[in-house]
Amino acid sequence: MDLFDSHAHLDMKAYRPGQVAGMLARSWEGGLVGIMAIAGATRVGEYEETLEIAGTDARIFAAAGIHPHTGSGATPDALDKLRFALDHNRVLALGEIGLDYHYNHSPPADQRRAFIRQLRMAHQVQLPVVIHTREADGDTAAILRDEGADALGGVIHCFSSGPEFAEKVLDLGFFISFSGIVTFPKAEAVQAVARTAPDDRILAETDTPFLSPLPHRGKENEPARVRHVVEKLAELRGVVPEDLAQTILENTRRCFRIPVILD
Numbered sequence: 582m583d584l585f586d587s588h589a590h591l592d593m594k595a596y597r598p599g600q601v602a603g604m605l606a607r608s609w610e611g612g613l614v615g616i617m618a619i620a621g622a623t624r625v626g627e628y629e630e631t632l633e634i635a636g637t638d639a640r641i642f643a644a645a646g647i648h649p650h651t652g653s654g655a656t657p658d659a660l661d662k663l664r665f666a667l668d669h670n671r672v673l674a675l676g677e678i679g680l681d682y683h684y685n686h687s688p689p690a691d692q693r694r695a696f697i698r699q700l701r702m703a704h705q706v707q708l709p710v711v712i713h714t715r716e717a718d719g720d721t722a723a724i725l726r727d728e729g730a731d732a733l734g735g736v737i738h739c740f741s742s743g744p745e746f747a748e749k750v751l752d753l754g755f756f757i758s759f760s761g762i763v764t765f766p767k768a769e770a771v772q773a774v775a776r777t778a779p780d781d782r783i784l785a786e787t788d789t790p791f792l793s794p795l796p797h798r799g800k801e802n803e804p805a806r807v808r809h810v811v812e813k814l815a816e817l818r819g820v821v822p823e824d825l826a827q828t829i830l831e832n833t834r835r836c837f838r839i840p841v842i843l844d
């Protein structure tokens with residue numbers, strides 16, 4: 582089964598020496614053909630670590646952006662740094678960006694300002710966007726619409742909302758990426774979307790090191806476990822996992838405009 586993890590953090594401060602190398606080795610052994618590594622989500626402006634890792638392996642791609650948790654840090658200087666990182670040849674998307682009203686680590690007004698500025702930057706550089714949204718569906722959908730995000734394209738990562746929000750973002754041409762949440766028994770709204778979302782709009786991710794899917798729930802996650810997400814999606818949709826994995830791979834390639842997937 583050819584798998585692609587469309588969202589993983591390889592630059593967490595808490596990783597032990599050699600941990601990422603181990604994760605990557607298990608990924609390739611486990612059938613992964615690609616990983617989208619999200620740079621700088623926990624530390625504003627620190628993209629180098631992820632970009633270095635991406636530079637070591639043609640199967641690792643990168644996205645860079647200022648996370649809503651650190652939206653207050655989107656100073657002109659930080660935005661300049663981001664703009665510079667986007668020129669790196671492994672960077673295929675701007676993200677993750679968006680709104681998170683669950684934690685409000687940055688005040689909502691700061692989050693909205695950072696989100697809007699980065700969407701405008703995405704227009705300048707013509708990159709798709711990776712969107713993080715939590716308890717902010719109304720504002721996220723409105724900003725995406727008002728900022729013409731349908732012309733950018735991209736993905737709602739770690740989809741954790743219901744059918745109503747799904748319809749709005751599908752209308753904007755976005756992909757929906759499912760994480761380990763879809764394997765959790767209580768995630769009924771997410772599972773409802775996982776059953777019915779169009780074949781050509783779904784992606785799969787781990788959000789490593791977070792949100793480990795069943796049967797590894799509660800443990801530190803890693804990209805190889807995207808397999809459990811795909812298997813659950815296949816079960817919900819009543820299709821063969823291998824076929825779905827192939828569809829998801831093609832979708833991922835379209836979403837991030839990846840010219841060639843290496844075998």
Ligand SMILES: [Zn+2]
Nearest residue numbers: 677713738739
């Ligand atoms: Zn996120």
Ligand SMILES: [Zn+2]
Nearest residue numbers: 619622677788
């Ligand atoms: Zn993330």
